[in-house]
Amino acid sequence: MNRHPQQSNLLLFDLFNREERIKHFSTTRTGGVSNGAFSSFNMGNFSDDDPLKIRENRLILARMFYMELTHFITPHQTHGTAVLTVDKSFLELDNAAAIEALYGVDATITREKEIFLCATTADCLPVIIFDKKNEAIAAIHAGWRGTVGRIIEKTIAEMQRQFGSSPVDLLVGIGPAICPDHYEVGDEVGAQFQKNGFDLTDAAVSYRDNNTSRLHIDLKEINRRELLRLGVLANNIEKSDLCTYEKQELFFSARRQSVHSGRMLTGIMLNR
Numbered sequence: 001m002n003r004h005p006q007q008s009n010l011l012l013f014d015l016f017n018r019e020e021r022i023k024h025f026s027t028t029r030t031g032g033v034s035n036g037a038f039s040s041f042n043m044g045n046f047s048d049d050d051p052l053k054i055r056e057n058r059l060i061l062a063r064m065f066y067m068e069l070t071h072f073i074t075p076h077q078t079h080g081t082a083v084l085t086v087d088k089s090f091l092e093l094d095n096a097a098a099i100e101a102l103y104g105v106d107a108t109i110t111r112e113k114e115i116f117l118c119a120t121t122a123d124c125l126p127v128i129i130f131d132k133k134n135e136a137i138a139a140i141h142a143g144w145r146g147t148v149g150r151i152i153e154k155t156i157a158e159m160q161r162q163f164g165s166s167p168v169d170l171l172v173g174i175g176p177a178i179c180p181d182h183y184e185v186g187d188e189v190g191a192q193f194q195k196n197g198f199d200l201t202d203a204a205v206s207y208r209d210n211n212t213s214r215l216h217i218d219l220k221e222i223n224r225r226e227l228l229r230l231g232v233l234a235n236n237i238e239k240s241d242l243c244t245y246e247k248q249e250l251f252f253s254a255r256r257q258s259v260h261s262g263r264m265l266t267g268i269m270l271n272r
Contacts, residue, residue: 001026001176001240007064009041013173015238016268022130022137023065023116026175026266028250032057037260042252044120044263046076061265067116072267074118075105077141081149083158086110086117107140107155111163111270118267122254123183123244125219126175126266127152131159133169137268142223144185148192152226167231172238175266176251179243180207180218183255190215198222
């Protein structure tokens with residue numbers, strides 16, 4: 001990933017920059033109005049930050065793209081695997097009904113133009129997808145629960161069902177997230193992966209710390225391998241090597257900051 005050429009507080013996937021039919025972004029923590037632990041570009045509507053400052057941060061982002069805030073679709077994520085289709089009927093909902101429809105949603109898909117699908121993260125994976133053939137997009141929030149629940153597989157299956165998408169036509173960006181050295185989990189989490197068919201015996205996706213014997217897992221690599229298993233071409237996947245825990249000047253991190261953490265936003269939009 002590289003900095004946006006005009007907006008230094010946004011990151012872009014190199015793979016997606018070659019496509020003129022879409023816009024995309026991943027925010028960093030710089031360039032906003034929030035203070036303290038939320039300093040400064042906090043996008044997390046459900047954090048403990050001042051709601052007015054969160055709204056101002058989102059307005060700053062919207063103005064970067066010369067768009068209205070209503071054109072950014074951001075679910076209320078709950079670490080589940082629900083996939084919502086953003087279609088004309090959804091876009092016609094009033095605000096209260098739209099908020100209700102977005103509750104408990106961790107992935108969105110659409111073929112509608114000039115609508116940003118967004119995912120909020122602070123250590124979990126933001127994943128964006130572009131179907132080059134059918135001009136469809138997706139935005140996914142994948143923590144360990146979503147990964148175990150195969151949210152990426154469910155999202156791609158829904159794109160296949162609704163839009164005729166094929167994995168070989170998909171471009172996928174895996175954004176900044178916590179790296180395995182800082183992502184220690186309990187054995188009960190490892191057991192959930194094993195129970196759901198994930199092989200954690202490969203040192204490339206997990207390892208035990210020699211000093212603590214605690215399990216560490218690599219969510220980015222696990223999900224990259226999921227994409228390959230589903231038929232996405234290796235050259236069509238870009239995986240960020242940026243760690244949200246280590247790069248505290250760039251990112252919020254729930255592991256590093258506990259509950260008092262802001263959120264980044266990753267989004268993708270089809271151009272008209």
